[in-house]
Amino acid sequence: MKQVTRTDAPHPLNCSETKRSFYEDLYDETGTQVKKRWNVVRDALSEMSGHHCAYCGKKAKVEVDHFFPKNKRAAPYLAYCWENLIPACHDCNQRKLAFFPRSLSGKRIIESCAEGVVPHDLLYEKSTIMEIASNDRLLDPTFDRVEEHLTLDCEFFCYNSHTKIGEITKERFFGEAFERNLEKLSHLAKKLVSEKVTVDILNPIFDLYGDEFYLRAYYEYWYLENAEGRMR
Ligand SMILES: [Zn+2]
Structure with missing residues (x-):
């Protein structure tokens, strides 16, 4: 979100x-x-x-x-x-x-x-x-602080909800199809990191790709995992 x-x-x-x-x-x-x-x-x-x-x-x-x-x-x-x-x-x-x-x-x-x-x-x-x-009610991303209600769990390919508003929003927008897509984006981002594709090459791709919002989040996740020696 x-x-x-x-x-x-x-x-x-x-x-x-x-x-x-x-x-x-x-x-x-x-x-x-x-x-x-x-x-x-x-x-x-x-x-x-x-x-x-x-x-x-x-x-x-x-x-x-x-x-x-x-x-x-x-x-x-x-x-x-x-x-x-x-x-x-x-x-x-x-x-x-x-x-x-x-x-x-x-x-x-x-x-x-x-x-x-x-x-x-x-x-x-x-x-x-x-x-x-x-x-x-649902979360209004122009009014609420999104992260108070929902945070992306990169490890488990889902959003975690922290409030009733987050829970209702997750139910409405971020079901199984969304989670399957996250898993695919994670694999792609992991591959990009392991192939040492750098951000300056990736930025134009991020901007072209419909899911760049999540792909970018996963890229940052795997980049850090790699830097700290947790990527296998
Ligand atoms: Zn939408």
């Missing part, structure tokens, strides 16, 4: 007036959510994460993931909330889809700019909402 530092909201999500009008027209006459064009927002998210999926860490064409989903039963009035948007690859977006913490279920959460547009139970203030859901 990639730690991401949140950047400033791009236009139009930095403008309360515009967003307020979006929320006023959230649904069409059939009750369906009106879709906005997301190119600018998607590009800003992609830029923010260095064009990686924030969940799995892969370099990818990112999609706009709503951390608290924008469907009617979850958090439709956070649909245009920049802090609720995460850059995600298609697979992670699908895996994540409608996940919504039970602790927030039935509560209408709105951004302050939508006050007066719809009634609400809670105004969105990120740290307050994340705290309310701290026992049954």
Whole structure:
């Protein structure tokens, strides 16, 4: 999972007036959510994460993931909330889809700019909402310190979870297929180290390869194992 530092909201999500009008027209006459064009927002998210999926860490064409989903039963009035948007690859977006913490279920959460547009139970203030859901939500790599919740276990090809949030996140994103892939990356990284392929040659490869986030971690792991005489 990639730690991401949140950047400033791009236009139009930095403008309360515009967003307020979006929320006023959230649904069409059939009750369906009106879709906005997301190119600018998607590009800003992609830029923010260095064009990686924030969940799995892969370099990818990112999609706009709503951390608290924008469907009617979850958090439709956070649909245009920049802090609720995460850059995600298609697979992670699908895996994540409608996940919504039970602790927030039935509560209408709105951004302050939508006050007066719809009634609400809670105004969105990120740290307050994340705290309310701290026992049954996913990890947000733009808000939480990833390593407090999940650390990569290079020896056993998996993530170790240290909190409830880490456990739920691991279950959702990092199952058996992910662990099998880690094992392959470990073998590849070990071979690169044993063949004495150095980082200056590897960096361009890391940048081209979809899994460079984990391959780099394994390369560093095996490099150290080798330097300390533990690689057989
Ligand atoms: Zn992903």
